[in-house]
Amino acid sequence: MFIKDYIKDVYNAVRSLLTGMKTTGKYFIRPGEIITQQYPENREQLHLPERFKGEVVMIHDENNEHACTGCTACELACPNATIKIITKFDITPEGKKKKALDTFVYHLELCTLCNLCIIACPTDAIKMAQTFEHSVYDRSQLTKKLNQPGSKIKEGVE
Ligand code: SF4
Ligand code: SF4
Numbered sequence: 001m002f003i004k005d006y007i008k009d010v011y012n013a014v015r016s017l018l019t020g021m022k023t024t025g026k027y028f029i030r031p032g033e034i035i036t037q038q039y040p041e042n043r044e045q046l047h048l049p050e051r052f053k054g055e056v057v058m059i060h061d062e063n064n065e066h067a068c069t070g071c072t073a074c075e076l077a078c079p080n081a082t083i084k085i086i087t088k089f090d091i092t093p094e095g096k097k098k099k100a101l102d103t104f105v106y107h108l109e110l111c112t113l114c115n116l117c118i119i120a121c122p123t124d125a126i127k128m129a130q131t132f133e134h135s136v137y138d139r140s141q142l143t144k145k146l147n148q149p150g151s152k153i154k155e156g157v158e
Contacts, residue, residue, distance in 0.1 A: 053113040053128040056083075056106055058146035065154040066147060068125035070101035077120035082110040100153060104146040109139055123157055 027034050039046070060066050070087040088102035118126055126146070136142060 054131040057129040067123040073120045074117035077116045109142040
């Protein structure tokens with residue numbers, strides 16, 4: 001009985017080994033079918049799915065202009081107070097006061113990447129970026145100011 005069980009165990013072990021080797025051999029011959037990615041070695045060639053969401057960013061053009069009016073719709077849409085819009089008043093050429101964005105505060109450490117703020121924005125001023133390497137030693141670094149230094153609103157955006 002002992003010998004019989006022993007032979008059976010050896011047979012199962014060899015069979016299991018060959019099953020694993022078959023898979024290894026398959027991917028060795030056809031490396032294009034490998035699903036597991038060798039991160040971070042493949043950082044340069046990394047392909048992220050189109051719908052992958054990494055963090056909220058504000059879009060700025062080559063003139064350092066954005067489309068944020070400071071309306072706070074994104075802040076109101078956010079379910080967990082990730083966004084804080086601080087506004088100021090600019091003076092128009094006509095001498096009138098006009099509300100404008102002062103600081104867009106974004107707490108990445110709170111963000112669930114739900115996309116609700118992006119949907120709520122009436123001027124498409126913000127979008128999801130595909131960045132994902134967010135590890136920091138000091139969590140205060142995850143609180144970001146999304147409007148770039150010296151940026152201003154594009155002309156004609158209301
Ligand atoms: S993606 Fe969701 S959780 Fe993150 S800031 Fe926008 S609304 Fe808030
Ligand atoms: S990002 Fe869009 S929704 Fe948020 S304050 Fe600016 S204009 Fe309003």
